Amino acid sequence: MITVREIDPSGEPLFDEWYAVLRAGATAGREAAIVAGHQALAYSLRNPGPAKTRLPIAAFDGDRIVGAMLFEYRLEEDLDAIEVEIDVPPAERRRGIGTALWNWATTRASELGRTIFQTEIGAPTETAPGLVFATALGFSVENVEDHLVVPLPYDETRLRELRETAGDPDGYRLTSWAGPCPPEYLAEYADLRTAMDQDVPTGGMTHERAPWTVERLRTSEERLAKNYLALVTMAHTTVGAPAGYTLMWLPRDDAEHAQQDDTLVLRNHRGHNLGTHLKLANLDQLAKHRSTQAWLHTWTALTNTPMQKVNARFGFRPVERLYELELSLPLAEQS
Ligand SMILES: CC(C)(COP(=O)(O)OP(=O)(O)OC[C@H]1O[C@@H](n2cnc3c(N)ncnc32)[C@H](O)[C@@H]1OP(=O)(O)O)[C@@H](O)C(=O)NCCC(=O)NCCS
Known part of the structure; x- marks a missing residue:
């Protein structure tokens, strides 16, 4: 059975296991995934700042972590919104782990009285699992950026x-x-x-x-x-x-x-x-x-013609796209 709970970011070695699962899920099948480093994410989660609450959430199969979620919300702006990132390593996919993490997210959002869910998905193709998963939940793509790189x-x-x-x-x-x-x-x-x-x-x-x-x-x-x-x-x-x-x-x-x-x-x-x-x-x-x-990365909206031109002049090439998705769920519809 899959259970989901918040973990203590200061608790080793559970945090390390959670981070490894997050990273494995986020980078699978992608040439140029950028994931916050272990040290940077640990610092941010262990030392909450005034701008954002960021919670590490884990899906467990027994005592093993099989899925990871970052559940975040801003405290000074975007006061109706929740940001989620859900990552499940390839070997654990299609057994409901992503859905279990999502259900935790909607429950907590409803307790917080927040109704807008936002997520960013870096994907090499439009059939990437993250896009199919989020679309199946009702998210719609609201903005698309090219993810570009140039060698260093x-x-x-x-x-x-x-x-x-x-x-x-x-x-x-x-x-x-x-x-x-x-x-x-x-x-x-x-x-x-x-x-x-x-x-x-x-x-x-x-x-x-x-x-x-x-x-x-x-x-x-x-x-x-x-x-x-x-x-x-x-x-x-x-x-x-x-x-x-x-x-x-x-x-x-x-x-x-x-x-x-x-x-x-x-x-x-x-x-x-x-x-x-x-x-x-x-x-x-x-x-x-x-x-x-070895790489300099940048992100530019497909519609941002001037910046696309500047980036092309600087030799940036597209490696994948960054999709920004959103879903509004009135409180009554949240579980
Ligand atoms: C997206 C992701 C979290 C899904 O995790 P998961 O544990 O496989 O999700 P679930 O098993 O709960 O899938 C729920 C539904 O999503 C859809 N889905 C998920 N992956 C799919 C795929 N590869 N192809 C088609 N449909 C898919 C299906 O409708 C699935 O239901 P079904 O298995 O009954 O058909 C996982 O693929 C992943 O980590 N991807 C990389 C990170 C990412 O893009 N995250 C974005 C979400 S914020």
């Missing part, structure tokens, strides 16, 4: 060509940093992060994002700095007005993968090739800080 170290010849073609950023100056944002830029960086949340295409996903304040940003950066090195380049006009930024992550416990995350150019400053200039400057930072990482 970044090709020097391409970098030189891109630099030559781009020339100097006319009317703008660039500032780069590694780690937390320098105090003099914090307020501007918080505003840019808010603009990013508002502008990034998320299709039909329901989001009610709270603005980034300096305090929220500081807390988030301090937590993330334990396990990730942030590489940031920010653009200002020559008179000092912020115009955009780009952000990369080097996970400290992942020797293979680096992640290109946000890139934003504010509306008034678009059309000046700033996206390219920002990325070029941040690739210089990556060259300085990279250790053994």
Whole structure:
């Protein structure tokens, strides 16, 4: 019989077993799966922050863990939503383990009074088990992003060509940093992060994002700095007005993968090739800080034509797609 319960993230060796099951389920059949490292996830779950509750849930067959779920909900925004990730290793699939974890999720969501379920599924094809499973539960795909990669170290010849073609950023100056944002830029960086949340295409996903304040940003950066090195380049006009930024992550416990995350150019400053200039400057930072990482990953909505173009110019190739799915279940319909 399959039983489901929350586990204590500080309890070894159960947490290690849970993490191994999560990872095995999430990476099976995928060339380029990105899964939070053991150390990063353990830190996050063992030291709850103010922004999110994250619970490790396990499905047991006897005393063996056979399925893993991350059950999460935000505390400052998206107050009706639950995020779930359910992972079952291939050898344990099609015996109802995913469904058992899902039933736990709907029960807890109903206790919390939350009615919107969201999940992200990285999948090489539209027939991937995760998509079939979620669709069978009633989820619908609301946004699709390409998951793109480029090999590292970044090709020097391409970098030189891109630099030559781009020339100097006319009317703008660039500032780069590694780690937390320098105090003099914090307020501007918080505003840019808010603009990013508002502008990034998320299709039909329901989001009610709270603005980034300096305090929220500081807390988030301090937590993330334990396990990730942030590489940031920010653009200002020559008179000092912020115009955009780009952000990369080097996970400290992942020797293979680096992640290109946000890139934003504010509306008034678009059309000046700033996206390219920002990325070029941040690739210089990556060259300085990279250790053994062999791949740089990024995600771009299929509908985001400008960013798709920039990424193609930088040599990124698609490896799979990231599907964002959502399901609304009125409280009366939750078990
Ligand atoms: C998706 C996943 C969690 C399903 O786990 P599972 O334990 O096999 O799920 P269940 O046995 O409860 O399947 C429930 C139903 O989903 C559908 N389903 C699941 N996998 C399927 C597949 N490979 N092909 C067709 N239908 C499938 C079926 O309708 C199934 O019912 P059935 O077996 O009675 O036909 C597992 O395949 C997995 O870990 N995939 C990778 C991670 C992922 O994408 N997770 C996304 C969910 S958040």
